[in-house]
Amino acid sequence: MSSVKIECIASEGYGIGESPVWDAKESALLYVDITGRKVCRWSSVTKQVQAISVDAPVSSVALRKSGDYVITLGTRFAALNWKEQLVTTIAHVDKDKSNNRFNDGKVDPAGRYFAGTMAEEIRPAVLERHQGSLYTLFTDLSVVKHFDQVDISNGLDWSLDHKTFFYIDSLSYSVDAFDYDLQTGKIGNRRSIYKLEKEESIPDGMCIDTEGKLWVACYDGGRVLRLDPETGKRLQTVKLPVDKTTSCCFGGKDYSEMYVTSASVGMDKEWLSRQPQAGGVFKITGLGVKGVPPHPFAG
Numbered sequence: 352m353s354s355v356k357i358e359c360i361a362s363e364g365y366g367i368g369e370s371p372v373w374d375a376k377e378s379a380l381l382y383v384d385i386t387g388r389k390v391c392r393w394s395s396v397t398k399q400v401q402a403i404s405v406d407a408p409v410s411s412v413a414l415r416k417s418g419d420y421v422i423t424l425g426t427r428f429a430a431l432n433w434k435e436q437l438v439t440t441i442a443h444v445d446k447d448k449s450n451n452r453f454n455d456g457k458v459d460p461a462g463r464y465f466a467g468t469m470a471e472e473i474r475p476a477v478l479e480r481h482q483g484s485l486y487t488l489f490t491d492l493s494v495v496k497h498f499d500q501v502d503i504s505n506g507l508d509w510s511l512d513h514k515t516f517f518y519i520d521s522l523s524y525s526v527d528a529f530d531y532d533l534q535t536g537k538i539g540n541r542r543s544i545y546k547l548e549k550e551e552s553i554p555d556g557m558c559i560d561t562e563g564k565l566w567v568a569c570y571d572g573g574r575v576l577r578l579d580p581e582t583g584k585r586l587q588t589v590k591l592p593v594d595k596t597t598s599c600c601f602g603g604k605d606y607s608e609m610y611v612t613s614a615s616v617g618m619d620k621e622w623l624s625r626q627p628q629a630g631g632v633f634k635i636t637g638l639g640v641k642g643v644p645p646h647p648f649a650g
């Protein structure tokens with residue numbers, strides 16, 4: 352048995368830390384602070400965080416083939432040139448919904464950027480329902496809407512054979528699967544593969560490991576779950592020292608470390624004093640499994 356170790360690598364106390372993604376070229380972890388409106392980069396070499404402030408809630412960041420990054424900013428897909436600190440809009444969605452913003456996003460194995468929207472929260476998990484949609488930014492920079500009626504569009508990833516798309520709408524308390532057509536980027540045949548138990552609370556971000564098992568961060572559950580999407584069984588629970596764990600990814604050497612982001616928004620003084628690392632970013636070692644490198648946006 353491996354021994355699991357958890358370390359807080361950035362204790363800035365982000366509002367909503369989200370969208371961790373490993374940038375192997377920089378040996379760094381990218382992530383965002385949604386409410387803090389910042390894209391952050393933690394260098395595993397210097398252990399320092401660099402941050403770029405943006406003009407709207409930024410909900411996800413992804414690699415881009417050209418070497419830049421892409422982000423979801425407010426209701427826009429945008430490009431981010433890190434060196435120049437330059438943001439340029441690529442496409443606009445939900446133009447008729449002024450209270451919406453993007454939430455989690457990730458690039459598929461063919462280089463398309465998937466991301467969903469939600470209504471702005473009044474407080475954590477409280478919002479006008481069914482306002483969100485799931486979108487894809489294709490490599491020709493066109494955008495397609497897959498479906499609407501989403502509450503909180505959240506975690507997403509693809510199976511190792513690229514034939515299944517996994518997706519979480521948080522308020523359904525379910526991890527869902529769709530058939531995936533990698534050629535066209537189309538999804539279909541939605542079904543639930545895991546329903547969260549009460550103490551696991553709200554499913555949020557997710558990623559897949561090299562054994563095809565899913566890792567799901569549980570918001571207000573203070574844990575990540577390892578799920579078998581074939582059997583629908585939970586295989587492992589790893590608890591963290593904060594309740595509002597938001598998302599997870601693999602990174603580091605050979606993608607053998609797991610990084611977990613967390614939030615602090617919505618916690619009162621007493622709660623924060625019990626969990627001083629709320630809003631921090633955590634590194635988990637000793638899990639004994641590895642992750643899949645993130646795909647860069649190919650547009």
Ligand SMILES: O=C(O)[C@H](O)[C@@H](O)[C@H](O)[C@H](O)CO
Pocket residue numbers: 367369385454455472474475476503505521553555556570597
């Ligand atoms: O981290 C995210 O994905 C959202 O932006 C958060 O707001 C939480 O998910 C939500 O509050 C709990 O469901």
Ligand SMILES: [Zn+2]
Pocket residue numbers: 369454455505506555556597598
């Ligand atoms: Zn999330």
